[in-house]
Amino acid sequence: MFRVTDKPINLQELVDYVTDPEAGAIVPFIGTTRNNNEGRTVIALDYEGYREMAEKELARIGEEAKKQWSICKMAIVHRLGPVQIGEASVIIVVSSAHREAAFAASRFAIEEIKKTVPIWKKEVFEGGEVWIGTQSGQPLTAVK
């Protein structure tokens, strides 16, 4: 299961999806929105995505993980639109026969998401807003 959604992500649905009689471990990762970044108080976050390509990239990450580790199933769901502080912006759940593979695949997936999946986060803080950009290593200042 690899998708983007405008609604809150249901963790249990993802856990149920990866549950497998051959699995001895299920590893969930929940990325949540923080109320501060680089010394600023963050009021709100808004995610924008190139939906069709984002879902293709998530699926590609899943395929890549399956080649590298012996995992049973993987689910990744990323939130789009406004996300309240403390809510889940992304959830990754992986099942595997032995826990090492699920931990490794989960770590790989979140690092890849941050590099290649066309989703952008706008941070609204006291006195301004910014599109966060990680590829350049520099936050981008939104133009008014």
Added chain:
Amino acid sequence: MTVRVKFFAILRERAGASEISKELPQGSTVGDLWRELQKDYPKLAVPGIRLLYAVNQNYVAPDYCLREQDEVVFIPPVSGG
């Protein structure tokens, strides 16, 4: 030929549009398209950022040759997660 261009995030704000069509000479590359669009939308270029190019939802190199009705997206630094 005509290609379709979608803008997202900072580029959508700078272009003031989400989706446009653009006429290009046959044989144009995705890099050529980016140079043309900067003439149409002078505020589009963001100094110091590295853009990636996607055609029909796959990453491509700047010298990728465009075809009629391709869907092109310029990908500013991503920040999901």
